[in-house]
Amino acid sequence: MTTTISSFTQLNLDKPRTLVLCDIDDTILHFPERDTFCKEIVDDFYPNGIHDNTYYAELKKLKDMYILIKEPKHTDYSGFVSMVNTLKSTNGQLMFLTARHIDSDKWTRRQLRKLGINPDEFYIHYTCAMMSKGDYIKQNISFTNWATTIFVDDFDPYIQSVRDICPEITCYKFQAKNEAYLTSLKKDYKLFYK
């Protein structure tokens, strides 16, 4: 069974020399208001909604643009800092494991910096969406230095691939809290329509 968490403080880090493999998008950084915001805009331009042939293409285009323009938010900054400190004091380590393409390295590092994370402190693995995360781990990450390994991700198929291919890894599903969601949504609307 995979445990669902909404804070990094919920990870079981009791064992020394724990390796945490952590996803980036929607696990560390997210754009909580993106989907609703983009949908509202596209709906205004396409009154027939999904019955319009270009609706989904336009929605995707706007969402892609949105994440380039807007700044991401951290899903759980204090929990993240607490996890990193615990790992430091127990000879553990955090590595990022993202499906992003390696070409996004510079942008990814810039985004992490904006969230208060120093990307130079952590190794970033890029799968480039070429394979499942379970396959990537099996082929590229050695466990010899670690007593135990934890995998954290928001995306069920990746979690399942790690469970299937690397059963020795403990998997957690991260579900970002949406407490700040409505407040930030209202703020963004005001800015947009001003």
Ligand SMILES: [Mg+2]
């Ligand atoms: Mg993700």
